[in-house]
Amino acid sequence: MNKEVQILDLGLKDYKETWDFQEALFQGILDVKISNRRNEQNEPTKNYLIFVEHPHVYTLGKSGDFANLLLSEEQLAEKGASYYKINRGGDITYHGPGQIVGYPILDLENFFSDIHKYLRLLEESIILTLKEYGVESGRSEGETGVWLGVGTPFARKICAMGVRASRWVTMHGFAFNVNADLGYFDNIIPCGIRGKGVTSLHVELGIERVDEKEVEEKIIKHFSSLFEAEMVR
Template identity: 45%
Template sequence: MVEVHDLGLTTYEKGQKKQEEIYEYVLNNKKIDGVLIFLEVDPVITTAHSSDSDEVVVSKKILNEKGIKCIKVNRGGKTTLHGPGQLICYPVLNLERFGKDLHKYLRKLEEVVINILKELNIDSGRKDRYTGVWVGEEKICAMGIHVKKWVTTHGIALNNDIDLSLFDSIIPCGIKDAGVTSIKKLGIEIDMDILKEKFVENFNKIFYKN
């Protein structure tokens, strides 16, 4: 099984520092499969190596006025936004324990979220050509990962009750013709701690099933 570290509400920078520490811990500790890091962060836009310059659609001045930071990170994917009310999970896993297949790894992460939403009576699924989890034409969970020496970092961002107006500052995941949604927008309220418990339960079911 994996260990679980819950950072609660913190800054993005502190979350990244912790993730780096956990990466070294998992890389050098062959007795564990990995660690799930849970956190929420203050509003921040993250851009990846493949992000386009036009994916942030407001000026730095407006971002400052809204209290939104903008940080470049070393994960896959495009531009996304994090904020309070969004469940971030960084699975820092030794993929030698789970199969050295990045495509299957991403599909399993999507399956974990799809199963959670099914338990909440939310019909969700995948969308051709795009990574993540969708409800209709709106994305509810963004994903982006980084892998080094077969240990994963970064992961998923599931919109629970985040202020969706924050996404007006970006083209989410670089997709111009789609929107974003949240569990709360779909009429369901769930405590973040319960959501974390559901994530761990479904992660163990999906990643450890025979």
């Protein structure tokens, strides 16, 4: 089992270009697994953790409801935002500047064969990162992602998650609001969930800007520990 995870930091990159890049890495891992089974060989499969920031974009998961996007095509253009229906789980979400997006492309058979555990560990890596900033967070029953104020009238999501998996290979991942412009969430019903808000780390800390690279390093540290992975650059 290969527990080495290569970190790829793409900076600011178009959503569709990044999606295509993910698909290429994802398919490469699948091809190795299929070849191994056909030829009864055991070539190690690779693992990646992509960090990226996207220009304003709304994405709708395969089970999502288009009605949760509250903008017309003309209004999207006015806001400089794009829209894609994609092949992950979950409903609609927003990506944009000030948000750390993480796409783990892993062969889970290098770690464990359990999608539920995978999602819980992704959440835990964000929960532990937030704890380092003195922000208490947790899970909301039946709702994937990381939340603040669960069980109160002020429940709000700080990190959305949606993944795809095939033959235990993952893609897509998490979107962590660090310095996000929360106004863009007013144009959707986030994740299809009514009556709950969204927030960003800089808002919770009451400061103008959080060091995103510092946050990334904390996520990497906790991801490495939780997945017992060796992170390489």
